[in-house]
Amino acid sequence: GDKVRGKEGMVFMGALSEFTFFHCPECNQEFANQNQVYTGSTGGSSYGLVCNRPVETAADLSGMRLRVGAANWSRWTEAVGASPVTMSANEMYEALSQGVVGCIVLASPEIHNFGLADVVTDINMDVPGGPMPVAGTNINANTWKSLSPQQRTLMLRAASAFTAGIPWIYHQHEDRILAEAEQRGVTIHHADEDLVAKTNAFIEKDMDFIATDYQKRYNVSRGQEMIADFRELLEKWAGLVQDVDSEQQLVDLYWNEIFSKVDVSKHGL
Template sequence: MKRIMAAIVGAVLVAGAAQAETLNFSVGMGPNSSITKAVNAYAERVEAATDGEVKIKVFPLELVGLPEMAPGIRDGLTDIGYMATPYFPSEFAHSNFLAELSMALNLFEGVSGIAGNAYAGAMTEFITTKCPECLAEFKAQNHVYMGHMSTSPYSLLCNGDVKTIDDLKGKRLRAGGAVFKRFSEHFGAVGVQLPANEAYEALSQGVLDCAILSVPELTNYRLQDVVTSVTLGVPGNVFGGTVSGNFNRDVWAGLTPEQREDIFKEQARLASDMTFTYASEQERNLKETKDLGKSVYTPDAEMQAALKDFAMADQDVVAKLFAENYGVDDAAEMQAEFLTVLERWLDLVKDVKNAEELAKIYWTKNYSKLDPNGYGLD
């Protein structure tokens, strides 16, 4: 009898081992970046939540890079991927349009500390509940959309000083997307499009005067070595075009409903960890900048007014560009509806003190409403 029971237990253990999944998660960021650290923690939580049935191996840089992430997920080169959709303007036109509206944050007063938390929540809600075109674009690329993260507001990280609007004239600014190029040109600067990981070399060699990036990138890309000043909140928008971890559709379909439910819960925490860390790391980086004897400037009244005027005018420019160039025919309607959602999210996250609190809001308002029996399986 004991031999029979042992055989049964052994068979169950073998079956359980056979069902275990090991998924690859490509990040496209360095191993010490805050993003990779958040993914590592997510991998540990998913394994614990699924009782070891789903394991995740994290590849910071080795498997698929950011410029190849969309086809990498599509073709199964990676099972999960942290992806910046603006690298793929045509494939994800509708969600890119929403991300491009972030200059509107300049139209709200006193939101710099919560801007990223709100933008990520608003993006995820709008795409999953109000933008079937967005979901269709992800489906067409064999992706399951799993929500957005956001940076803290972008600032000018400079080798030199930018204190006033006039100081911008003639400056060469790292512009990672179309909105930053428009901003640069509007204020008489030159927008230079290049990846963030090339900003260090460009600043050190004088190719750039400033990089338009969030303050935590001083650490993430080691820019503290080549930056002499920071001008906070200029241009003041966030980079809201990054999904925290899309799944390959075939991989997603191979999971059980229970596993998908567990992953939804951990995805809410992943998005909050990535996003909230940018806000908290901003304060640490600013303190370090000041401790190193470098200058930190805040925009004066003239600069703030000019930013608000540009942000207001740019909303119409963005809608027209995406309608004409990418076929986002309902851009004006989407814009109005999204800004209403964003304003509500600014109120939702105004009292958030840590990543755990933010994760609860993301879960309650967004991820808990996704059906593990149907979402991403149509």
Template sequence: MKTVSILKSTVVALVTMSAAAAAESYNANHFFAERHSMVRGPYVEFAKKVAEETDGAIEFNVFSAGSLLPPASSLQGVRDGVAQVTYHAGTYTPSELPIANLIGDMAFYNTDPLVMAFASTEFGLTNPEQQAEWKTNGVVYGGGYSTSEYFMQCNTPIRTLEDIKGKRLRMAGGAWSRFAEHVGAVPVSIPSSEMYTGLDAGSLDCAVAAADALDSFSLKDVVTDMNTLPIGNYYAGFEWGYNVPFWQSITPENRRVLFNQMAYYLGEHRIEFDKDVEKAVQSAKDGGMTVVDPDDTLKNALAEFVAADEATLVANAKERGVEDPEVILTSFKALIDKWDALLAQVDTADVEALAELARTEIYDKIDETTYGVN
């Protein structure tokens, strides 16, 4: 009888311990493939770290390549609880996120991806108007990102301004499409997943995207020429946006875990993205792709566009109901300049140094007991 009692007690203890350690399962959504730098670190590794650091209280099941939500539905999907955290490309929802798109269209002000990733993250977490926009859309903003610089990856040579006229360029919408029109090209707004088909079928002359696409979207098989004119970089929306009921249901201690891990992968992602670009470009060059620098006609056309487009940004934002977009842009520019200076003082190839900077300058200043709750 004593042995039976001991066994019963042991079983009860084990069941209790197992239940306590069992992770709550949640959905994490990204529309890029798992091998992409925006997924493999900030989502796949991130999910493992969060499960470890929360002692199994939070376990994310990562859905990639649009297997849970298509790109245009990610904002609604996280709001409705289909996913508890998601990536969202802001240009898919310009009416719902006019402020996020306003700052996202500032991609030509500073084309350093690391600067823009950190500046957009601080803006998204701290700017009152932007915070109100997230709240209206039922999302708790967690952190941002930036692609590497966008280049023209083409199946035809583009050397001069004259060469680009009439060419069909896949663009990310917004300022990129306006730049295409400015130089006499034809902007084509399609998802990145359709770039290969467009170039292969001849419905596109160039895909304007980060050059990791040569590998991650297999564009090296259909691209013969790449022009390194820096056509901005993409950071509109968010890398991590959380469902409100989920965020409010977890403990402040676990919100701090998420903050710390986002700080780490904000920097890790940028380093890995640039490494992927370097490897993809070298592989494509080895396969015969030609890489050329822009001539003065293209550089001058880009400079003219950047100088003129801010008025368009402001006008578009006002049409979408944004009050005082000039004030918002001034605030965002100040953050860009701040991060340009801060990042010049650290080793930008050191993930830990970048993570520490993100924590001390951004995430440690946010109160995990109130952020996203009040």
């Protein structure tokens, strides 16, 4: 809710990094299978709708084609009665300008990163929500093993700075990009109560879908338990980031709460 608004990336990346290090041996095994060692997750701000027409209700979305970049947003798109379209990022400008899609599901700073400013007329950042995380600093397992414990600790220090830096920068740009868009005449919309309710209902239902789907496709047996653990960590991190008002504070928070607790004599070895 309002507690995480404007801080979604900071909450999510803290929760996901803590979860993967300490609550998911299966995740670390998957990295090991690729001869990699996990050292944290990062990503930007929350995803919304970047459009060429107004969107405030489920009726506005009905039958509309939306460009999505991941399966979770594709499932949301179908749940609200729209059609997901997959295309590469470098086709987004043309698709939006020619009306091939009505909206792109995107984080607002990406409007600038992908040069979409000229073709966006309407923005609604209320739905679908959720950031796009990546494991951005994992390291080759042989290299990790060759490092001294002090060097591994330094690597994790650097990883905590990277994990914090990206969501911090995205959230700093988020307000600026939206303000600049408004100055150019772009309309900022808000989702009506019904669309927010539909989105929340989708999220709840999708948790069960993910647990079942990942069991079938990837043999993940603890799906429900993992989701419950992760949701608890999201709650915890929503509280922890409340008073963060600088990038360094976020780096220190991630270091103290997560990265400094990784046992460099065992992790990835």
